[in-house]
Amino acid sequence: MSQPIRFTLPQQDIPTHWYNLLPDFPEPMPPPLHPGTKEPIPAEALLAIFPENLVQQEMSQQGLIEIPEEVRDIYALWRPTPLLRAVRFEKALQTPAHIYYKYEGASPAGSHKPNTAVAQAYFNKVAGTKRLATETGAGQWGSSLALACRLFGLECNVYMVKVSYQQKPYRRMLMHTWGATVHASPSDQTEYGRKLLAEDPHCPGSLGIAISEAIEDTVTHPDTKYSLGSVLNHVCLHQSVIGQESIKQMELAGEEPDTIIGCCGGGSNFAGLAFPFMEKKIKERKNYRIVGVEPFACPTLTQGELRYDFGDTAEMTPLLMMYTLGHKFMPPSIHAGGLRYHGISPMVSHALKLGLMEAESHHQTKVFEAGTLFARSEGIVPAPESAHAIASVVDEAVKAREAGEKRVILFNLSGHGLLDLSAYETYLSGKMQDA
Numbered sequence: 001m002s003q004p005i006r007f008t009l010p011q012q013d014i015p016t017h018w019y020n021l022l023p024d025f026p027e028p029m030p031p032p033l034h035p036g037t038k039e040p041i042p043a044e045a046l047l048a049i050f051p052e053n054l055v056q057q058e059m060s061q062q063g064l065i066e067i068p069e070e071v072r073d074i075y076a077l078w079r080p081t082p083l084l085r086a087v088r089f090e091k092a093l094q095t096p097a098h099i100y101y102k103y104e105g106a107s108p109a110g111s112h113k114p115n116t117a118v119a120q121a122y123f124n125k126v127a128g129t130k131r132l133a134t135e136t137g138a139g140q141w142g143s144s145l146a147l148a149c150r151l152f153g154l155e156c157n158v159y160m161v162k163v164s165y166q167q168k169p170y171r172r173m174l175m176h177t178w179g180a181t182v183h184a185s186p187s188d189q190t191e192y193g194r195k196l197l198a199e200d201p202h203c204p205g206s207l208g209i210a211i212s213e214a215i216e217d218t219v220t221h222p223d224t225k226y227s228l229g230s231v232l233n234h235v236c237l238h239q240s241v242i243g244q245e246s247i248k249q250m251e252l253a254g255e256e257p258d259t260i261i262g263c264c265g266g267g268s269n270f271a272g273l274a275f276p277f278m279e280k281k282i283k284e285r286k287n288y289r290i291v292g293v294e295p296f297a298c299p300t301l302t303q304g305e306l307r308y309d310f311g312d313t314a315e316m317t318p319l320l321m322m323y324t325l326g327h328k329f330m331p332p333s334i335h336a337g338g339l340r341y342h343g344i345s346p347m348v349s350h351a352l353k354l355g356l357m358e359a360e361s362h363h364q365t366k367v368f369e370a371g372t373l374f375a376r377s378e379g380i381v382p383a384p385e386s387a388h389a390i391a392s393v394v395d396e397a398v399k400a401r402e403a404g405e406k407r408v409i410l411f412n413l414s415g416h417g418l419l420d421l422s423a424y425e426t427y428l429s430g431k432m433q434d435a
């Protein structure tokens with residue numbers, strides 16, 4: 001064996017606490033507002049849709065929050081996830097840079113999303129919730145929550161964006177396999193869905209519409225709560241296991257990253273990897289370059305405005321201070337369905353505003369070129385979302401080559417693309433277009 005490339009941790013190294021960046025921000029983050037009064041939303045207002053324990057986490061100023069034993073036991077099915085050095089990818093890029101990736105595709109659902117789905121299902125279960133309602137775009141979140149609900153004995157009711165429901169059957173089947181109920185959104189299950197269908201029976205749906213339907217479902221059914229797979233503080237919190245494990249694994253590898261990269265849809269996998277490194281940036285004055293990467297077709301961080309906006313199309317959510325393209329924005333239908341959201345996590349927005357991170361965007365053909373090169377050198381086919389991070393890694397690796405610099409780059413491979421092969425097929429046949 002020439003050199004170690006795979007850095008794994010034993011089961012007992014699953015983190016015991018989630019890391020909360022909120023109290024460590026050099027400036028406090030603007031709170032969510034009630035859309036009517038424009039005053040900070042009281043915790044009680046959130047109890048209509050979330051259980052109290054998760055509302056507490058959402059607003060918590062505690063730096064470390066203990067991970068319950070029951071959640072760690074389920075994490076142990078796939079965590080700690082491996083961290084690998086992509087030596088063949090480095091060679092393909094002829095770069096002196098060392099490239100490492102954290103592989104979150106190792107979960108049963110194939111992405112990082114079960115890290116929070118399992119936690120949310122657990123806290124709902126102990127709070128007495130019997131049924132969860134949620135939305136999903138391409139199905140990554142819906143399938144992760146379906147799995148988590150199954151493991152804790154909750155019913156799972158998913159509103160899936162209609163175009164994806166029709167065009168991406170495999171994650172719908174995965175949700176059914178794990179026992180969830182799935183509706184194409186807009187659906188006839190809600191007032192809002194019926195109104196949209198009356199206006200346009202062929203409405204293709206959007207994430208914003210599906211969120212509105214899931215919230216309406218929640219407030220009109222007993223023992224039902226709503227669950228969101230990204231954006232919110234408690235979701236970023238649960239994902240912090242990614243970065244905490246990565247810090248230990250980079251120590252095992254005997255290197256420290258200078259650049260940390262993740263793709264951004266709602267911001268949760270990026271936050272999961274980056275926030276534990278941001279803690280060091282803030283407290284130990286580390287000089288990490290931390291980069292969030294998004295599609296050029298949905299450029300929330302790079303071209304959006306930082307202001308209060310709704311999280312959904314029907315204006316049912318609190319107002320969140322975030323980079324946004326406007327809650328009526330309909331992103332073009334790119335292949336990275338998980339990155340088609342008009343807003344982004346307020347915590348990630350605040351980190352960008354404070355200069356703790358940077359943001360980049362790429363066209364999808366460049367993204368798939370990078371994803372294909374990665375698959376051909378490392379084997380793993382990256383999710384189209386994750387391939388956005390890889391496109392930025394390629395740029396960094398080329399810069400390192402041109403400057404003759406030894407760099408250490410770490411990125412999050414947030415999921416595998418084995419259920420997204422039709423997107424690769426479109427790319428490989430030369431039919432993919434840029435917005």
Ligand SMILES: *Cc1c(COP(=O)(O)O)cnc(C)c1O
Nearest residue numbers: 230265266267268269338385415
């Ligand atoms: C959902 C998803 C994303 C985007 O969501 P974030 O909250 O921004 O992480 C990225 N990668 C994969 C594989 C996903 O499933």
